[in-house]
Amino acid sequence: xxxxxxxxxxxxxxxxxxxxxxxxxxxxxxxxxNQVVVVVSAMGDTTDDLIAMAKSVCGDCPPPKRExxxxxxTGEQVTIALMAMAMHAQGQQAxxxxxxxxxxxxxxxxxxxxxxxxxxxxxxxxxxxxxIVIVAGFQGVTPDGEVTTLGRGGSNATxxxxxxxxxxxxxxxxxxxxxxxxxxxxxxxxxxxxxxxxYDEMLELAGLGASVLQxxxxxxxxxxxxxxxxxxxxNDNEGTWIVAETPNMExxxxxxxxxxxxxxxxxxxxxxDQPGVAARIFGQIAAANIVVDDIIQNVMDDQTANVxxxxxxxxxxxxxxxxxxxxxxxxxTEATYxxxxxxxxxxxxxxxxxxxxxxxxxxxxxxxxINIQNITxxxxxxxxxxxxEQGAKALQVVHxxxxxxxxx
Amino acid sequence: xxxxxxxxxxxxxxxxxxxxxxxxxxxxxxxxxNQVVVVVSAMGDTTDDLIAMAKSVCGDCPPPKRExxxxxxTGEQVTIALMAMAMHAQGQQAxxxxxxxxxxxxxxxxxxxxxxxxxxxxxxxxxxxxxIVIVAGFQGVTPDGEVTTLGRGGSNATxxxxxxxxxxxxxxxxxxxxxxxxxxxxxxxxxxxxxxxxYDEMLELAGLGASVLQxxxxxxxxxxxxxxxxxxxxNDNEGTWIVAETPNMExxxxxxxxxxxxxxxxxxxxxxDQPGVAARIFGQIAAANIVVDDIIQNVMDDQTANVxxxxxxxxxxxxxxxxxxxxxxxxxTEATYxxxxxxxxxxxxxxxxxxxxxxxxxxxxxxxxINIQNITxxxxxxxxxxxxEQGAKALQVVHxxxxxxxxx
Numbered sequence: 001x002x003x004x005x006x007x008x009x010x011x012x013x014x015x016x017x018x019x020x021x022x023x024x025x026x027x028x029x030x031x032x033x034n035q036v037v038v039v040v041s042a043m044g045d046t047t048d049d050l051i052a053m054a055k056s057v058c059g060d061c062p063p064p065k066r067e068x069x070x071x072x073x074t075g076e077q078v079t080i081a082l083m084a085m086a087m088h089a090q091g092q093q094a095x096x097x098x099x100x101x102x103x104x105x106x107x108x109x110x111x112x113x114x115x116x117x118x119x120x121x122x123x124x125x126x127x128x129x130x131x132i133v134i135v136a137g138f139q140g141v142t143p144d145g146e147v148t149t150l151g152r153g154g155s156n157a158t159x160x161x162x163x164x165x166x167x168x169x170x171x172x173x174x175x176x177x178x179x180x181x182x183x184x185x186x187x188x189x190x191x192x193x194x195x196x197x198x199y200d201e202m203l204e205l206a207g208l209g210a211s212v213l214q215x216x217x218x219x220x221x222x223x224x225x226x227x228x229x230x231x232x233x234x235n236d237n238e239g240t241w242i243v244a245e246t247p248n249m250e251x252x253x254x255x256x257x258x259x260x261x262x263x264x265x266x267x268x269x270x271x272x273d274q275p276g277v278a279a280r281i282f283g284q285i286a287a288a289n290i291v292v293d294d295i296i297q298n299v300m301d302d303q304t305a306n307v308x309x310x311x312x313x314x315x316x317x318x319x320x321x322x323x324x325x326x327x328x329x330x331x332x333t334e335a336t337y338x339x340x341x342x343x344x345x346x347x348x349x350x351x352x353x354x355x356x357x358x359x360x361x362x363x364x365x366x367x368x369x370i371n372i373q374n375i376t377x378x379x380x381x382x383x384x385x386x387x388x389e390q391g392a393k394a395l396q397v398v399h400x401x402x403x404x405x406x407x408x
Numbered sequence: 409x410x411x412x413x414x415x416x417x418x419x420x421x422x423x424x425x426x427x428x429x430x431x432x433x434x435x436x437x438x439x440x441x442n443q444v445v446v447v448v449s450a451m452g453d454t455t456d457d458l459i460a461m462a463k464s465v466c467g468d469c470p471p472p473k474r475e476x477x478x479x480x481x482t483g484e485q486v487t488i489a490l491m492a493m494a495m496h497a498q499g500q501q502a503x504x505x506x507x508x509x510x511x512x513x514x515x516x517x518x519x520x521x522x523x524x525x526x527x528x529x530x531x532x533x534x535x536x537x538x539x540i541v542i543v544a545g546f547q548g549v550t551p552d553g554e555v556t557t558l559g560r561g562g563s564n565a566t567x568x569x570x571x572x573x574x575x576x577x578x579x580x581x582x583x584x585x586x587x588x589x590x591x592x593x594x595x596x597x598x599x600x601x602x603x604x605x606x607y608d609e610m611l612e613l614a615g616l617g618a619s620v621l622q623x624x625x626x627x628x629x630x631x632x633x634x635x636x637x638x639x640x641x642x643n644d645n646e647g648t649w650i651v652a653e654t655p656n657m658e659x660x661x662x663x664x665x666x667x668x669x670x671x672x673x674x675x676x677x678x679x680x681d682q683p684g685v686a687a688r689i690f691g692q693i694a695a696a697n698i699v700v701d702d703i704i705q706n707v708m709d710d711q712t713a714n715v716x717x718x719x720x721x722x723x724x725x726x727x728x729x730x731x732x733x734x735x736x737x738x739x740x741t742e743a744t745y746x747x748x749x750x751x752x753x754x755x756x757x758x759x760x761x762x763x764x765x766x767x768x769x770x771x772x773x774x775x776x777x778i779n780i781q782n783i784t785x786x787x788x789x790x791x792x793x794x795x796x797e798q799g800a801k802a803l804q805v806v807h808x809x810x811x812x813x814x815x816x
Binding site: 016019020050053054056057058059061063064066067068070071073074077078080081082084085086088089095096098100101145146147 | 424427428458461462464465466467469471472474475476478479481482485486488489490492493494496497503504506508509553554555
């Protein structure tokens with residue numbers, strides 16, 4: 001008996017029948033004596049449908065982000081109400097809350113807001129009455145009452161944030177897959193489900209495009225030490241537990257491999273080589289809420305620097321605006337863009353104590369005639385930027401090189 | 409130049425094209441120098457679709473009203489966001505607000521909440537920046553932050569309430585008809601559009617089932633003396649102005665006729681004939697937020713009374729629950745139900761100074777062999793309860809008897 005927060009993604013609540021199935025899972029957990037909070041996403045393709053409606057109204061004119069958020073939050077709000085109705089129909093007391101109604105306060109970065117606080121008292125008041133509490137994922141409200149969304153994977157951020165403030169025993173993330181895999185099974189057929197993985201490894205994998213969980217959710221879980229259990233909503237199998245690192249995790253050199261499929265590299269040339277310039281550039285990019293990785297800087301002969309970095313293709317329009325400002329402010333800076341890039345990576349806490357991991361990876365890529373354009377590393381990760389069209393092959397050969405398909 | 413509040417109903421915002429058309433109308437009013445607030449309903453059949461979704465989840469189990477409201481408000485929230493996007497695409501600054509965001513506070517009668525207050529400062533702050541303000545109709549929020557809906561015609565209640573707090577010069581109600589008619593044109597082919605009608609006449613007609621405007625909205629308009637202009641969103645014709653009564657309105661004996669199609673009469677027999685019993689009965693019914701009309705009470709020989717009243721068929725389940733309680737509390741009271749009734753009425757401020765109106769109406773019904781079961785009157789209205797299946801014919805003969813198809 002404890003406190004469980006369950007999250008059901010869009011495919012797990014896509015129709016009335018699936019909503020009832022998810023509801024039964026929550027009710028079963030409640031009947032075992034647990035206190036249960038359920039976080040839900042928008043049903044099936046609802047978010048895409050809403051985006052299409054906005055597009056049909058706006059044409060090529062980008063919709064104001066505030067209004068886009070006002071629109072998108074309706075998706076989750078429909079699900080919470082229907083989920084509460086399903087539980088009532090099953091004889092279970094339940095109550096639904098929007099992000100705003102549980103005081104899930106965010107900053108005012110529309111479309112990718114950050115959670116600042118949650119009113120846990122409102123949740124406990126209802127839990128202590130025996131109710132299941134249903135919370136709309138992906139959304140919050142600014143201190144001024146403006147509606148915000150939390151960006152990609154925002155429902156997972158809600159899951160873990162709610163779990164953290166309530167001190168939950170586990171955050172169960174129900175999806176349409178059995179857990180976290182050693183690589184994307186759609187690309188690597190013999191990819192294997194991972195039983196347990198550390199927050200740090202998951203953080204690296206999430207940052208690298210493993211789509212089940214996003215960086216932010218895992219950061220939260222790590223900070224508050226909330227275990228996440230990624231499970232399949234269609235069966236009762238154990239999924240993948242994401243937990244604090246234990247010493248024996250280091251015996252596994254590489255836990256997983258990941259592919260980011262669609263990157264663009266921006267190169268700023270002739271940047272004045274003065275103290276503070278890099279801080280200024282990346283400060284402006286951060287202020288625009290754009291995530292950047294793989295920064296490379298070289299000083300050239302003419303006392304100017306070249307600065308390269310990659311962004312996801314989806315951020316391209318936003319970064320163009322920021323770069324335009326930077327060029328204006330820092331003559332004689334110029335910018336070039338190279339699209340159609342991908343990034344293949346391997347991750348494992350075991351890299352800290354094992355050597356030769358990088359060499360093994362480069363050799364595998366080289367033997368497959370895949371050209372490496374950039375290399376970046378962290379303590380537990382090695383990444384290579386390559387051509388986008390070689391991405392899938394790269395992931396396969398790396399997965400094979402480290403024998404990730406075989407349980408260690 | 410002034411302050412205009414425009415309301416667009418569901419058919420006027422049913423798709424992207426219609427939203428743009430409505431937006432253009434608001435933008436045109438803004439460009440003439442007016443301050444403009446736009447109240448919108450859910451798009452087309454959205455509300456029905458949401459109700460169907462609830463039904464598919466709940467089956468025969470009635471959904472909790474709180475959750476139903478949580479669900480239904482999403483309909484208008486989608487429209488406000490898309491409307492704001494359409495205006496932005498047309499180059500007009502605009503901002504959307506949910507009921508909660510403009511502090512439209514209601515009581516906590518889910519599914520038929522009453523407006524208590526609106527934060528007009530939030531509206532003026534935006535209007536004074538030159539923006540068009542778009543407000544979700546039909547919804548509000550309790551002081552505790554619970555989402556409520558305002559019941560049938562709730563968007564019109566929002567229109568007039570917003571118009572009243574802002575001191576608007578006119579509330580324009582855009583619909584798919586040209587205005588208020590002397591009778592429902594679907595039943596009476598030669599029904600005629602009324603140019604001007606008094607609040608009191610409109611109140612009677614609205615209470616009698618004329619569907620364009622509801623009682624509550626007209627009451628508000630009368631109280632705050634806000635003119636309502638009911639217009640067709642598909643053309644620029646003058647519609648019907650609903651305004652304070654002027655002396656020359658009394659020259660017209662009957663302004664309009666109306667039909668309520670689906671009523672049930674409840675008769676409570678053997679009610680103890682004690683002081684306060686009627687107050688107790690109708691107090692309980694009012695507490696359940698059920699609208700009752702045509703109350704008839706007779707004292708019988710055995711010192712008990714018979715009390716009859718009618719309710720709309722849609723309130724039947726709710727009234728059954730209340731009546732069950734009354735029977736339990738007041739033995740030896742028994743209840744009988746008679747369904748399949750209708751009510752035909754004529755309305756006109758001219759009745760105050762003209763005589764013979766009732767006789768003319770009864771004669772017309774009698775000549776058409778329509779049996780009158782009950783008669784109720786007010787200073788400006790005469791109503792007859794009849795069989796439901798004779799309703800359409802009754803409306804036609806009454807309309808003809810008073811020659812309402814001919815402009816006076």
